[in-house]
Amino acid sequence: MRAIQMTEFGGPEVLKLTELPQPRAGAGEVLIRVNRAGLNFADTHTRTNSYVQKATLPLVPGGEVAGIREDTGERVVALVGSGGYAEYAVAPAELVFGIPAELDDGTALALIIQGLTAWHLYRTAGRVGAQDSVVVHAAAGGVGSLAVQLGRPLGAGRVIATASSEDKRALALRLGADVAVDPAPEGLTERLVQANGGREVDVVFDMAGGEVFDASYAALAPFGRIVVCGIASQRPNRLSTGSLLRHSRAVVGFYLFHSLRRAGMFTDALADLFARAARGELEAVVGHTYPLEQAAQAQIDLHERRTSGKLLLDPRA
Secondary structure (H helix, E strand, O other): OEEEEEOOOOOHHHOEEEEOOOOOOOOOEEEEEEEEEEEOHHHHHHHOOOOOOOOOOOEOOOOEEEEEEOOOOOEEEEEOOOOOOEOEEEEEHHHEEEOOOOOOHHHHHHHHHHHHHHHHHHHHHOOOOOOOEEEEOOOOEHHHHHHHHHOOOOOOOEEEEEOOOHHHHHHHHHHOOOEEEOOOOOOHHHHHHHHOOOOOEEEEEEOOOHHHHHHHHHOEEEEEEEEEOOOOOOOOOOOOHHHHHHHOOEEEEOOHHHHHHOOOOOHHHHHHHHHHHHOOOOOOOEEEEEEHHHHHHHHHHHHOOOOOEEEEEEOOO
């Protein structure tokens, strides 16, 4: 089968198109003929071995696929851990989910990681409620575009989006943000407060880290929370316990795959997202679909913020 394989860590050039033996499903596993593989920003960290979970070589990257179960013919979306950038992939049976007839593969892929992350940012990590104001950074991206839409249904009183271009800010407004601002770190604290009617904000979902985190933290109201769900800048931050105490602020980390260890946290939330999308209440913004051999270019475009929504690979193009 055709697949993208890494035999070393490094830049996009390490993503090589190659021929590999078709994998076989073992006990408790499912073989899937891949129609689409999803890309995530985490894939760019895996490529440099700087992700939360360390990788081993050789590696076929890609943690999520949509396609056809070889044993039953059912349309499914699945978490594969690795091996998704290929024509066939193997997934643990408990991480394979049927796709409702109303949803296409791209929507299912957008929801299984990025949609679930957005859902848990509200319900689990940020504990949003009581008409909280919520800042969604990278609001035109895979997680952000869904988090903007989930704001009002999951209790937010005001949704403030940030996005890096006028077109992306316009998309965030169309998806339901009350206001959209530039995420440039200089002056960001003031822009967030101004966007909230002159009041400090209650909750921030941060995927960037670095200076964006610092500026967002400074915009928090007493009892405000900043939820870290990514570090796209690869710039870690330091906070003093004194600052947390003086301002009554909280910093929360969220890593989706911990939810797999708790019954219902993953499956119940995914069922809710599928139902919302099937009813037309939630739009998965599906961006560009790249042929498999352009996986390197897809990661470049993703890393350089040239894209919006969910990016896909087509292994059969």
